[in-house]
Amino acid sequence: MATESPVSSPLTTASTRRRSRATDLARAGTTSPRRRPRNDLWLALIFIAPASVGFAVFLAWPTVRGIYLSFTSFNLLTPPVFTGLQNYERLVQDSIFWHSMAVTVEYVLLNIGFQTILALFIAVMMHRLTKSTFVRGIVLAPYLVSNVVAALIWLWILDTQLGIGNEILSAIGVGRIPFLQSDFWGIPTIAFINVWRNVGYTALLIFAGLQALPEQVYEAGRIDGASEWKMFWRITVPLLRPILSLVLIITIIGSFQVFDTVAIATQGGPANATNVVQNYIYNLAFGRFQFGYASAVSVALLIVLSIITIIQYRLSRSGESDLD
Amino acid sequence: MTNSITRRALFAGGASALALGALAACSTTGTPNPRSGATGTVSYWLWDSNQLPAYQAVAKAFERENPGITIRITQLGWADYWTKLTAGFIAGTAPDVFTDHLSKFPQFADLDVLYKLDELEATSGIRDDDYQSGLAQLWKGRDGHRYGSPKDWDTVAMFYDQKVIAKAGYTADDLAALSWNPDDGGTFERAVAHLTIDGKGRRGDEPGFDKTDVAVYGMSANGSGGDGFGQTQWSPFTGSIDWFYTNKNPWGNRFRYDDAGFQKTISWYFGLAEKGYMPKYGVFSTTTGPDVQLGSKKVALSFNGSWMIGTYANLPGIDVGIAPTPTGPIGHRASMFNGLGDSITKQARNPEAAAKWVAFLGSAAAQEIVGRAGIVFPARRSGTDAAVAAYAKRGLDVTAFTEQVEDGTTFLFPVTRNPADVQALVQPAFDDIYANGKPISTLTGVNEQVNNLLALT
């Protein structure tokens, strides 16, 4: 961990104020210094207990059970029947599964690509163009509504016949586009809806990262005559790497699990054009009572997410903050 | 913000959260059901909010006759209905009685979550003949037991705006006399072409008709029909050639989508979109059904089912008329004959009380109450008559729907095992044909996949 320079951490100021408080606090406790226990194990266990219970019961156990179920045939109402690798054999040959993986990857690339670039742009704008909290508030507004609401709004706006979006398009001569009913436009439209909803939040995260960057570097750049554009590429982006990588890790994982929007807007159609993996799993489990196979597909998704996370983590490790 | 306040606030918050939780948990009221006899509460689910008032009236009538039993009706929207039902089966929170659908009940029967109605006292006396012919049969399982009590029936017809038709030079009788064939479309296709108007006002059978710029389509579209056996899409046509979906019904196990005559009909049907007489896929969104298409004057003939009569009647500015489906090569017209039924779940704490409710639902008294509300055609003949009268009072002539039943020109909804898996294969295939222009011959491959699936089970 790097040592803090006097200007970088906003907590430094706070800490100077608190230092004396800390001493007061400690003195209030005991009169003589206590020997610090070498090992905080018991204390840690207490602190960690509720969270661990939550983790074990509601996260770890279902995962283990899910993995077990992937080796069974299970219709949710009678006990599962062990079938070995049958589900996985079926998975490998299942063209709908591979298609849904492809569709999901396409979605993730479009969603994350546009979202990150747009968020970066907005964050830089908020940093260099206007400091108004009002603008920040506006940008964050779509995040407040749920995925369901966002899907409904855009379903209405992009309606082929009655939506204002298509009215505008036909007025300017482009012609109506069946956004949510075309195998070409389906996924990009869903990606767009989610970008609309999430970009504000992502932008604010990046913006906060921008704020933590020291002004000195920009001053130096400006004195040297560098343009905004150059400063952006040479200074901002490299310094933002740790923030960006953190944001990317979180958003990519979330993006792979897109479901609500698809369930409301297209239900996976037309002809499986928007049948993302989580939608496929849901239909298998709750529509067709094939929970064993659905679990196998879930395990496949889990493996994919793990690989991606590991890759990302490795990549981001190599980018320590250039500030230090 | 001082430390002590933070800590106090946190603790207070945490404690109150848990307290709220406990309170919330305790406040749930279960349904106390006395063990003895046919008394207690019976819960009933349905999805069509239009029918809610009618069924509430039925419940009141039932409660008057059976003072110990209370009926609790819950209406859940279609999309959530089956999710909640499934979750209910797993969690033990399923309703006692629910409106069942032919495309779902085989799965439930296989999973053994439904009572056999013939084994419960109150419903053991249900007779097939009490209902429109063929309906009760559909609700019997492969084991011959009855799993559902017929509730209502529906057929398909063509809705239209009388003013528009008159302007095109047709009368109601003209429409009723239309016929089609897969070779040249017959008088039906000529009518549809004439009713199609392009952006410059040219009709579909006039020279210079621009099929890329259509203002009014001759007939409506409602998706590819892959999800419901083309009930409101192509089934009137495929039903009026010598063809049926499966080798037998109910409980067929081989589909016949590879039949040459069937494929020719489908090819002709989707070809109408190519000619500009029917909207192409995506022109209207899934939320803009044939009723809205007619209401916004974008189509001339609107194919839909009898459950939509009320909706069409309410379209502002439209003088709605109803014509029966066109006759086909088989020599007469055809319509799919579908019917909903009421089923009892094995979680009913009081199956005998539930059976009494179901028996009442299937009785003439109840079905006449529903019929008089004029929303659907109840399964009993007297109920149907009441509905027809109710529609007539609103100035609606529903003969187009009823004559198919009376003339026996209907065909039944196909009932097979694993309907959800079948649909998962079939729907994308039809979507692909309609939306992406895939060749009709792909249906042969899909047919084989479906048959393999059914052979395995």
Add this chain to the structure above:
Amino acid sequence: MTSTLPPVVEPQTTRAITTRGGPRPPRRKPSVGRVIAWIAMIAVIVVTLFPFYWILRTALSSNGAISADPTSLLPTGFSLGGFERVFGLQSTKEALAQGGSGAAINFWQYLLNSVLTATMITVGQVFFSAGAAYAFARLRWPGRDRVFAVFLAGLMVPTIFTLLPNFTLIKSLGLVDTLFGIALPSMLMTPFAVFFLRQFFLGISREVEEAALIDGAGKVRVFFRLILPMASAPIATLAVLTYITAWNDYFWPLMVSYTDSSRVLTVALGVFKSQSPQSGTDWAGLMAATLVAALPMIVLFGVFAKRIVNSIGFSGIK
């Protein structure tokens, strides 16, 4: 206030995030780049806000007029029918006549349910995750980092995996159709919350903590009296995020609730949407319902906007 450190250069206090200090650049003529940037920014703002206006406009129109005149920017066929249907103020007959379906939202009940559930989840999750984060960040114990890695791995588990087992568990606890049942699975922790807070706790100056410990304070006391207040900004951020997420959760509450007593606003909206399987969508009513469902969050946001917007941040993250 005693201070042994050299005076620290302003302006990096938390409040400074709003108005970043430092010397202002001399007022320049707006360059082409700046104009383009402003145009782009305005475009972004319009695309962000327009849908909200459009919901309002549709909610105040009538269904018939909507089909006839889809483009008018102002409400067409102005009517409060949409809202009336949402609150159940129309008789079924009226509702059906206007293209609706006679279903209603028992708004206040659902609002209360949403508030209770979201509050339970937020308070529980933040508090317990903070404790765990502290244990991972500042306490020393064997296997600490390995256990944390396991916690972190939880981020990758697809939600669908945990859905059904959690449901069966809630059922066997007898908590189906209760608000507590809805809240329980996320009330104790989420990997994200633990991760997020640990990052901040790691960034808190060690010196202050060391000082307190040397002076004899126990770690528990340090946690409550020192760490938590110092991390109040990220904790507030997390609380806000958690509240929003919990408020907008749809699928899990859908599975767990069966009656009005435990139905939350998002589920009620879904129910309202899917009323009639066959007739055309009641866009006016649906948009009104959407607005009503989103309104509490928007109001909350409007009241606390400045604080919320400013609290989203990474300050101090390493």
